[in-house]
Amino acid sequence: MTKSLDQINDDFSRIWANSEPVRSKDELDAAIRAAGLDYDQVTTEWLRTLNKAWVYLRSDAPFDDETINRAYRRELLA
Numbered sequence: 772m773t774k775s776l777d778q779i780n781d782d783f784s785r786i787w788a789n790s791e792p793v794r795s796k797d798e799l800d801a802a803i804r805a806a807g808l809d810y811d812q813v814t815t816e817w818l819r820t821l822n823k824a825w826v827y828l829r830s831d832a833p834f835d836d837e838t839i840n841r842a843y844r845r846e847l848l849a
Contacts, residue, residue, distance in 0.1 A: 773810070773811060774810040774811050774813065775810065776796060776799075776800055776803075776810060777796075778810075779799065779803070779810055779813050779818075780796040780799055782813075782815055782818060783799055783818050786815060786818050786819060787818075787826050787827075791827045791828075792827070792828060793826050793827060793828075794825065794826055794828065794833075797847075798847070800846075801843055801846035801847045801849075802821065802833045802834075802843050802846075804842075804846045805833075805834075805839050805840075805842035805843035805845075805846045806834070806839060806842075821833050821834070822834060822835070831844070
């Protein structure tokens with residue numbers, strides 16, 4: 772079964788949901804593409820590795836690796 776972005780976004784929201792807003796589906800998609808993943812490769816474990824400050828809109832860097840963060844920023848502009 773092929774995963775959709777909507778399914779991944781639902782998982783992301785379920786994992787990180789609390790009273791704070793989280794990143795949008797488009798931002799999550801950009802992070803997935805920057806990491807070089809297909810939707811079927813996105814696991815709940817991978818979603819948990821995203822920078823918590825990024826998830827909760829306090830940082831613009833979803834990853835610890837600055838090279839991938841630059842790729843993420845390029846994906847946002849694409």
